[in-house]
Amino acid sequence: xxxxxxxxxxxxxxxxxxxxxxxxxxxxxxxxxxxxxxxxxxxxxxxxxxxxxxxxxxxxxxxxxxxxxxxxxxxxxxxxxxxxxxxxxxxxxxxxxxxxxxxxxxxxxxxxxxxxxxxxxxxxxxxxx
Amino acid sequence: xxxxxxxxxxxxxxxxxxxxxxxxxxxxxxxxxxxxxxxxxxxxxxxxxxxxxxxxxxxxxxxxxxxxxxxxxxxxxxxxxxxxxxxxxxxxxxxxxxxxxxxxxxxxxxxxxxxxxxxxxxxxxxxxxxxxxxxxxxxxxxxxxxxxxxx
Numbered sequence: 001x002x003x004x005x006x007x008x009x010x011x012x013x014x015x016x017x018x019x020x021x022x023x024x025x026x027x028x029x030x031x032x033x034x035x036x037x038x039x040x041x042x043x044x045x046x047x048x049x050x051x052x053x054x055x056x057x058x059x060x061x062x063x064x065x066x067x068x069x070x071x072x073x074x075x076x077x078x079x080x081x082x083x084x085x086x087x088x089x090x091x092x093x094x095x096x097x098x099x100x101x102x103x104x105x106x107x108x109x110x111x112x113x114x115x116x117x118x119x120x121x122x123x124x125x126x127x128x129x
Numbered sequence: 130x131x132x133x134x135x136x137x138x139x140x141x142x143x144x145x146x147x148x149x150x151x152x153x154x155x156x157x158x159x160x161x162x163x164x165x166x167x168x169x170x171x172x173x174x175x176x177x178x179x180x181x182x183x184x185x186x187x188x189x190x191x192x193x194x195x196x197x198x199x200x201x202x203x204x205x206x207x208x209x210x211x212x213x214x215x216x217x218x219x220x221x222x223x224x225x226x227x228x229x230x231x232x233x234x235x236x237x238x239x240x241x242x243x244x245x246x247x248x249x250x251x252x253x254x255x256x257x258x259x260x261x262x263x264x265x266x267x268x269x270x271x272x273x274x275x276x277x278x279x280x
Contacts, residue, residue: 027241030234037231052186056179068176075172079165086158108165111173118173118180 026081032074036067056122065123069116076112080104149255156259157233160226168223171196196220197273224269229262 043064047054058064083104091097145151171193178189194200195216205213236254239245245254 027238030238034231034234050190052179052183055186059179072176076169079161079169082158082161083165086162108169111169115173115176118176121180 022081022085026078026085029074029078029081033071033078036071036074039067040071059119059122060125062123065119068119072112072115072119076108076115080108083108148252149259150251153233153236153255153258156229157237160230160233163223163226164230167219168227171223196223198270199277221266221270225262225266228265228269229258232258232261232265 043058044050044055047058059068084101087097087100087104091100174189175193178185195213197220198213198217200213236245236258239254245251
């Protein structure tokens with residue numbers, strides 16, 4: 001018989017009280033990604049050519065670069081949260097779960113960072129010439 | 130944390146009778162995982178190649194051409210056909226995954242506001258996301274092929 005009150009036994013095992021926020025952000029980023037992805041596809045289809053010069057010049061304009069940056073943020077935020085939910089549901093032991101979630105966070109930040117840097121490089125002039 | 134392996138786990142896949150809503154539910158996760166890895170990698174590669182100049186961009190579009198089934202009529206030996214089919218299958222698979230995830234995602238948003246839980250409606254819209262995703266994939270690839278033939 002352990003000297004432990006029922007309260008002591010359950011403390012720390014419950015919700016972290018962050019689930020509703022995670023859930024809401026997943027929906028918000030889903031809608032943002034949906035709208036901006038439609039924008040991206042329509043923009044690409046309407047282009048006269050998809051060669052480097054045409055696409056880079058298009059992306060250099062503020063009205064293309066800013067939605068593209070928002071798309072990157074929304075999409076990578078969404079995919080980071082989605083992958084995390086999959087891991088939380090199917091990886092049951094704490095060690096691997098922690099490792100997977102850390103990996104997902106690092107890789108999605110790295111991907112988003114690369115994409116954001118690429119857009120800024122083009123939009124701020126270094127890549128468009 | 131302790132886990133008792135004899136406790137029942139949910140969902141208990143082996144005793145469930147499969148329905149379209151279950152298929153759509155798990156496909157949402159499968160397609161989401163595929164898009165989040167392969168799709169996102171392709172997207173980042175596109176932007177980085179675009180920022181790295183015309184040569185890097187040409188390297189990217191050559192790969193994208195392989196995913197898009199470019200060079201269908203070129204004579205190939207058996208090994209080249211296998212490679213060709215492999216990349217085209219990934220290209221078609223990613224297109225389908227995008228549409229399936231998009232449509233079942235919209236279905237989830239509707240369910241999040243509390244609508245569409247009646248058994249028949251739920252089943253109908255689950256089937257509609259499957260049909261819609263296949264249809265949109267065929268349309269998108271048809272449009273791409275027509276566009277390439279016209280060019």
